[in-house]
């Protein structure tokens with residue numbers, strides 16, 4: 001469970017998120033809203049990438065303000081652009097980085113990397129240059145780099161925005177199959193069809209919190225005004 005208590009966030013004194021009180025218990029939570037409505041700010045608060053200007057964010061019993069490192073391990077984060085996430089020049093090095101930081105035994109590191117590459121059909125790319133992968137493969141590598149850390153939650157910030165339809169479909173499938181709890185920011189409203197809960201942001205506030213069959217039409221109406 002992730003809990004936000006009376007959370008606001010300001011950048012340089014300008015408030016961009018306010019009055020957020022939420023308890024997130026569902027397995028699939030979508031976040032939608034216009035550009036600049038506060039979606040990325042919101043999801044960055046969930047894993048301690050950002051600390052709230054006011055209020056508290058709790059992941060289980062861990063306050064992001066106090067337990068940043070543990071929170072980051074629990075809550076994985078996938079960025080829109082995998083180029084911002086892939087750090088190492090070779091695929092397997094990129095996947096090994098976080099695991100080495102955890103000081104896991106080499107055999108464990110090896111088995112997690114082998115497993116994730118097999119799962120996403122990337123075995124042939126193990127020694128490949130990460131930056132030469134296709135856009136879809138890069139996004140899969142970025143997701144793999146998060147999954148090898150075995151987080152309980154995976155947050156996605158517009159994971160399909162930069163992808164063509166084939167790769168978009170692949171990533172949607174990957175997200176559907178994840179056993180983890182997922183929080184996903186998206187403009188891809190079809191992605192949300194099987195989600196349990198959708199938060200609609202407008203001007204830094206949550207203006208609707210409902211299942212997709214209610215939240216999506218509400219959002220369409222809001223954007224048509």
Ligand SMILES: Nc1ncnc2c1ncn2[C@@H]1O[C@H](COP(=O)(O)OP(=O)(O)O)[C@@H](O)[C@H]1O
Pocket residue numbers: 011012016033034035036037038039040041042
């Ligand atoms: N690092 C930052 N510094 C200053 N302002 C920011 C920063 N990040 C976002 N903002 C501003 O905060 C508001 C919300 O941004 P963001 O959370 O990225 O919205 P969204 O993801 O919905 O497009 C916008 O007005 C944006 O310009």
Ligand SMILES: [Mg+2]
Pocket residue numbers: 039040041157
């Ligand atoms: Mg954003």
